Amino acid sequence: MAAMSVNIHLYLDVDGLESPDxxxxxxxxxxxxxxxxxIESWTAVGVFxxxxxxxxxxxxxxxxxxxxxEWSERFERDVERSVHAVAPRAxxxxxxxxxxxx
Numbered sequence: 193m194a195a196m197s198v199n200i201h202l203y204l205d206v207d208g209l210e211s212p213d214x215x216x217x218x219x220x221x222x223x224x225x226x227x228x229x230x231i232e233s234w235t236a237v238g239v240f241x242x243x244x245x246x247x248x249x250x251x252x253x254x255x256x257x258x259x260x261x262e263w264s265e266r267f268e269r270d271v272e273r274s275v276h277a278v279a280p281r282a283x284x285x286x287x288x289x290x291x292x293x294x
Contacts, residue, residue, distance in 0.1 A: 198256070199254035204249075206282050206285075208283040210281065212241035214279050217279065218239075218246045218275055219238075219246050223237050224274070236250075
């Protein structure tokens with residue numbers, strides 16, 4: 193059976209960062225991750241210095257993903273690895289929204 197495509201929203205919050213410089217490094221890592229997963233055109237990454245944090249959002253447009261269950265597991269693992277490689281103490285909050293069910 194072929195994997196179906198779904199529309200999803202991404203809500204990523206990274207806080208617990210130690211400095212504006214660390215926020216900049218996490219922002220770079222998150223941007224590269226979005227490119228690696230081919231969703232950079234659907235996401236907006238924000239880097240904030242006071243307090244140091246990074247966000248990524250897919251709104252207002254949804255991301256279209258084929259085989260979401262498998263892809264999301266890989267994406268979540270990659271987020272954790274990428275962020276913690278540059279900010280070991282960072283707290284990561286990642287949620288998915290399903291606009292088709294709203």
